[in-house]
Amino acid sequence: MHPRFIIYFLIGLAVVLVPVFVQSNYWIYMFTMVGIFMVLVSSLDLAYGHTGLVSLAHAAFFGIGAYSSAILQLKLAVPILPALLLGTLITAIIAAAIGWPMLRIRGPYFVLGTLAIGIAIEIIIHNWDGLTGGVSLSGIPMFPEVTIFGTTFDLSSKRFFYYLVLAVLVVTQILIRRIVNSRTGRTFASIRENEDLAAALGMNVSGYKLISFVAASTIAAFMGGIYANYMGAIEPEIAGSHMSFNLLVMIVVGGTRSIAGAVIGPLLLWFVPEFLEAAQMYRPLFFGAILIIVIIFMPTGIAGKLRSLHPRMAKWIP
Amino acid sequence: MDSMNSSQSNPILRTENLSVQFGALMAVGQLDFQIYPGELFGLIGPNGAGKTTVFNAITSTVPLSHGDIYFKGKSLRSLKPHQVVTRGIVRMFQSATIFPKIPVMIHIMNGLSCRTKSSVWNSIIRPPSFHKEEQTSRQRARELIQFTALEGFEDHAAESLSWAQQKRLMLATALATEPRLILLDEPFAGMNADEIGEMIALIQAIRQDGMTVFVIDHNMKVMQRICDRILVLNFGQKLTEGLPEEVAQDSRVIEAYLGGD
Known part of the structure; x- marks a missing residue:
């Protein structure tokens, strides 16, 4: 076996064994949150990195997914799994309805349009008290205990959610790799590189932009549903443009179109600042400094820079 | 393709009063022409004559102000650019657009x-x-x-x-x-003599496969060599149309290219 794959295997094994060796629930929570951000960054990368759609509404779909699933459970007593799937479906429909007119505008106008949507969704959630709970929606049920062959599994535990998020992350990566390495992915890349030429070669540009936008939003919505059950309470800020901006910065810093980039961004911009608790008040400064350094010295992100150091490195950085 | 063959078959592409207007500027006005299957048809004209606008109109990149374009007898008017390609028309851009x-x-x-x-x-x-x-x-x-x-x-x-x-x-x-019809916008621009020769060989090979070729270029010598018929455009209007040798000797064409006294 190639040494590269042995290293990947060992990293994978270490990730799987984290809950076995880490006893602190706080650290398990931290790793789970990093996993959630990795899913969000990877899904945003499908729209931004692969298709060239700079969306500042990505967190809005994460939020709509979280709220839809939670509201279905709380108001209509829908069981967790169907609520999660229904919430994701509702978000996909909303993403398609928003994306259809939005994706006809280009460049900075599209970015500003998505920013407006992000702000609007946050305000709607905040002000629709009767449905969303206003400043906070709490009491979202945890996953129940399940007994299989006489063994009881506590699905509300932090460890279960760690593995659940890890599974979603792995499936997300597989889905994205499969889409990207296909006719659909090639069309996304063509649109990113030269939209007019793509149309001149017979590609349905607006149709494929919509597919990319809805697929990215759907993954975010599914993650949002799990997040709602994980946290037990959610706030409108999770759907805000500030959150979307953070996700975008994570991609730019980590590197687009790269699994490593989706890992580096959240680790550096969420995990490290959380770890440096004493420096919480300097968090925006840390964020800004990293962003400036990366934009100036590593325009393709940290993963892109590492890949460019040597042709062999390019093979080692997935 | 000689004129007898042309008249015997239905045109693969036909324009009827093709007009494209940008504000007060009539970029192409009331242009009628036909291209027949398997033909190598050339479009020449001075800079700003409206040649690329004709390609833009055929590929639905710009809307028609008046008139219509028919490909295999069907109108292209309401189609989106990608649907035109699906019908069988593709375009190569003026610059190396990649x-x-x-x-x-x-x-x-x-x-x-x-x-x-x-x-x-x-x-x-x-x-x-x-x-x-x-x-x-x-x-x-x-x-x-x-x-x-x-x-x-x-x-x-x-x-x-x-x-x-x-x-x-x-x-x-x-x-x-x-495609069944390929539109080549200045395929020889920026090329040296060897590269032009290679491109001509490719175009002729495409044509031998039965494809219809519609080409725009400034290089009159090359156009005379490869085209079956040539249409000359000036200020968005048809100046003349005919066999390459006829077009080359037309005094109006010479005047448009070299300028009159």
Whole structure:
């Protein structure tokens, strides 16, 4: 076996064994949150990195997914799994309805349009008290205990959610790799590189932009549903443009179109600042400094820079 | 193709009062012409004559102000640019317009995407039909790489190729869409004599395969050599149309190109 794959295997094994060796629930929570951000960054990368759609509404779909699933459970007593799937479906429909007119505008106008949507969704959630709970929606049920062959599994535990998020992350990566390495992915890349030429070669540009936008939003919505059950309470800020901006910065810093980039961004911009608790008040400064350094010295992100150091490195950085 | 053959078959492309207006400027006005299957038809004219606008109108990149364009007898008027390609018309742009970061093999496969069917679900589930289609696409891309003499560059980013290679790459990508009519906008621009010779050979080979070619260029000598008929455009209006030798000797054409006293 190639040494590269042995290293990947060992990293994978270490990730799987984290809950076995880490006893602190706080650290398990931290790793789970990093996993959630990795899913969000990877899904945003499908729209931004692969298709060239700079969306500042990505967190809005994460939020709509979280709220839809939670509201279905709380108001209509829908069981967790169907609520999660229904919430994701509702978000996909909303993403398609928003994306259809939005994706006809280009460049900075599209970015500003998505920013407006992000702000609007946050305000709607905040002000629709009767449905969303206003400043906070709490009491979202945890996953129940399940007994299989006489063994009881506590699905509300932090460890279960760690593995659940890890599974979603792995499936997300597989889905994205499969889409990207296909006719659909090639069309996304063509649109990113030269939209007019793509149309001149017979590609349905607006149709494929919509597919990319809805697929990215759907993954975010599914993650949002799990997040709602994980946290037990959610706030409108999770759907805000500030959150979307953070996700975008994570991609730019980590590197687009790269699994490593989706890992580096959240680790550096969420995990490290959380770890440096004493420096919480300097968090925006840390964020800004990293962003400036990366934009100036590593325009393709940290993963892109590492890949460019040597042709062999390019093979080692997935 | 001689004029007798032309008159015997139905035109593959026909314009009727083709007019494109930008504000007060009439870029192309009331232009009528026909192109017959298998023909190599040329469009010449001084800078700003409206040649590229004619291509833009055919490919639905700009809306028609008046008139209509018929391809195989059907109007193109309400179609979107990608639907025009699906009908069988493709265009090669004036400059080497490429997907800069995309490798040559994938670049050409992009041209095939309007003829393949794999959906986003197929790319996730990957049934046997997905693999078969990918294999067929790669095989066709390899053939086009060979045809345009781009062997050895399969994994190179399009932007790393020379100007002439980029033009050949665009030709290969355009051919991948399986067109019946190919529009070539200044295919010889920026090329040296050897490269022009190679491009002419490619165009003639395409034509021998039965494809209809509609070409715009400034190089009158080359156009005379390769075209069956030539249409001359000046200030958006048809100046004349005919056999290359007739057009070359037309005093109005000479005046338009060289300027009158």
